[in-house]
Amino acid sequence: MGLALEPGVINEVEAQLGFSRPEEVTGDHEDRGLKRATTRPLDSEFTQQFEYRSCKVRDWSAPGEAALNLQKMGFESIDLAGIEKLQTLLSQIREAGEIGLQEARHLRRRLTGAVFPLAGGKCLKLLNIAPEGLIMRKGGPNGLKIDPDLKMTGMNGHDVALAVHGDQDVRGTPLKQIMRGFAPRLFRHQTPDGANNFSPLVLVNMWIPLQQITRPLTLMDRSTLNAREHQLRYALPTDSFLDRSEDMSVNDSWTFLHDDAQQWYFHSHMTHDQAYVFDTLGEPHGSFILPGEDIAEHYYLELQRMCNQLRLGESAKPRVITARDLPSTSTAPLRRAIETMAGLCSSVPLENQGQPAVEVWLTRASEAMDSVVRKSIEMRVVALVLPNVWPFNRGLVS
Ligand SMILES: [Fe+2]
Known part of the structure; x- marks a missing residue:
């Protein structure tokens, strides 16, 4: 197949991240002295509002990278391996490809009250998982819509x-309505027009990758952000997927302008x-698209075509697949997945090999295709950042 599949340690990839277009910036109508990005309908063309800019995204798991820090950088990783029943539950959700009410209940039960060590001698105690905001996302390689007819609901169908x-x-x-305006005083936050650096109470997203060989999450080291210049207010319409009263039909969120000083991280x-x-x-x-995802998408579509032919009882003819080299900065897991898919494309069973060989191949092809679909779960959590000493860290997950 001619693929260059030498796995190696990569420290960073060059990737396109989507930022607000400078021409979309307007003054804010509220008297906060901030900038705002124009709200467009959810189905409007992505590139009308946003522009792709090339950024270096560093793999924080590579040797020599500094440790993450929630309070300094805005994000950090926590270790869930020690919660066995949670791991089983997450495997089940990954295989099912969706999250049901029962799984959501179990997730909440397993995580509420848990305490995780953080950098800088701190720990994070999860107090409450918000009723809104627990969602599962799925996306195909290189932006491929793997299930275009799937309808977005509260918890599922999110791209x-x-x-x-x-x-x-x-x-x-x-938040303004739910907490009657007290949120800035209660929660620790860094907002362009004022911060609360004293409260131990935080509102955090907990983001769990079920699999992310493709389209990984990237986060900015927030200490490299010039918030006054590059952080924009943005009213996100929610009426297509949330059932809320009229006064809460948008989410007041943020978008960002690109700047060369910003530093981005991911985990390969x-x-x-x-x-x-x-x-x-x-x-x-x-999220972003890794170098090489276009090749993963190509083999995904080839395997899909062959699977459909075999299921119809036709012989699946492999097309002559043009040999393509992976970019040298692609990640080792993506290289392995592409190698597996390329191998399956060239070993599709012939008619005289019989039905059992076809069934085995179909199973392997489905698994290989599924492996390059990004799946993740996220939830909003009210938590406390406390010193990592007894009794504050009682119940610490180790
Ligand atoms: Fe988000």
């Missing part, structure tokens, strides 16, 4: 986020034994 964004303005809807092989916790109140994040 992978394309644009860099921050989830919630501490002074905005719906994170699985659900780890999760990110990041500041819901403004930490910039989004």
